[in-house]
Amino acid sequence: MKTRKTPDEILKTGAKPATSYHHGNLERGLIDRATEVIANQGVEHLTLRLLGEELGVSRSALYRHFPDKQTLLVRVAEEGFVRFGDALDAARASKSAEDVFVRMGRAYFDFARQNPGHYRVMFDTTVLKKANSAKVHAAAKRPLACLVDEVVKDTPETDKDRATLIETRVSGLWSLLHGYSMLAINGHLAGTSSSVAKSMVASVLYLLQGQRSSR
Amino acid sequence: MKTRKTPDEILKTGAKPATSYHHGNLERGLIDRATEVIANQGVEHLTLRLLGEELGVSRSALYRHFPDKQTLLVRVAEEGFVRFGDALDAARASKSAEDVFVRMGRAYFDFARQNPGHYRVMFDTTVLKKANSAKVHAAAKRPLACLVDEVVKDTPETDKDRATLIETRVSGLWSLLHGYSMLAINGHLAGTSSSVAKSMVASVLYLLQGQRSSR
DNA sequence: ACCTGAACACCGTTCAAGT
DNA sequence: ACCTGAACACCGTTCAAGT
Secondary structure (H helix, E strand, C coil), rough: CCCCCCHHHHHHEEEHHHHHHHCHHHHHHHHHHHHHHHHHHHHCCCCCCHHHHCCCCCCCHHHHHCCHHHHHHEEEEEEHHHHHHHHHEEEECCCCCHHHHHHHHHHHHHHHHHHHHHHHHHHHHHHHHHCCCHHHHHEEEEEHHHHHHHHHHHCCCCCCCCCHHHHHHHHHHHHHHHHHHHHCCCCCCCCHHHHHHHHHHHHHHHHHHHHHHHH | CCCCHHHHHHHHHHCCCHHHHCCCCCCHHHHHHHHHHHHCCHHHHCCCHHHHHHHHCCCHHHHHHHCCCHHHHHHHHHHHHHHHHHHHHHHCCCEEEEEEEEHHHHHHHHHHHHCCCHHHHHHHHHHHHHHCCCCHHHHHHHHHHHHHHHHHCCCCCCCHHHHHHHHHHHHHHHHHHHHHHHHCCCCCCCCHHHHHHHHHHHHHHHHHHHHHHCC
């Protein structure tokens, strides 16, 4: 357990981890290993002692790179938001407007299910609440901005009270996707992985249909 | 801080808490106080030491009534599910079918916002996952059963693949409500309390409209 | 500049001992 | 039967000391 390292890790961190960490890659190693532990066992099982042990480093070595454990988690969340934003952004390349929302819905849901550790840390209150890092807050805005952009495009300018309608549409879509993601991650949704995904897509289309009928 | 007690608490637990706990009301006191702490400060701030201190009892007194801390949390969740089920059930008394879903949506959302501590513990994975209490699992089923019942009523029997449609409709409504609840609790939704509630109701109606159009 | 290792103040849990 | 208080094995964090 103590020296469990995949070939990839050894490659990444150098052949002599105990000394190579003197050259500045411990920070990277801490983030990567923390991400793995969170994904596999959940945030609550991440301890600095275990982290140090697995990287072949003292348990207080972290403090040379981060003010505290919380800040390490903020960094994990930040990288999650960037990847999440990329995934949502990539899903926007589509022809029909309807297809965009289905693709974004799938991208959202897939990211959450494939990166449950990341997703939980990203939307956990305690981690982001008092994070004074401007970077993480900027990164957190981008995924939502993708959703907002597409809703704006899909909402005619002729509408009276257009701003309110847009806000309602965005919060509705986001809530639906966040709800499906959280319930799926926490094992509350019965059925196979693909049947749940089908339900999710159907629900996005149902909601979209209702939203559009109000135009 | 150590002996902070409201008049209500003293009334509930007796005038001489240190001795009255010998008569079997410590279990009740632990659950009530834990509920308050979780609601006000979150689960992560609940410690057995603080709990004992505030109830005027040793930190290990809990173990006479619960196997461990986790089981106390399960009891808190269990009582939450009962009250949650009651709230949803009460919302079902209505004339139009459409109104039922709006009322249930409001009841769901209001419960979550008024009992954020309870709601988080109830849907937190780590608490319920390994809870071997049959009671809590039964209590957890009732709120969802309310939603299922109304969807069943609202889905014509003539439908082909009716079971799948019902499952999709239920998971959609539940995800929408859970998403709105969690995002609101965690402070991710902008706007006033009532404007967010309006958006939530509008989204429920949008989703419902889409679901019904597929009949 | 970067890491170690002992120390500190916490935590949940156990258990012999008190009443 | 119910609770105490010391003890144990953990935890995050600090800091003087090593290289």
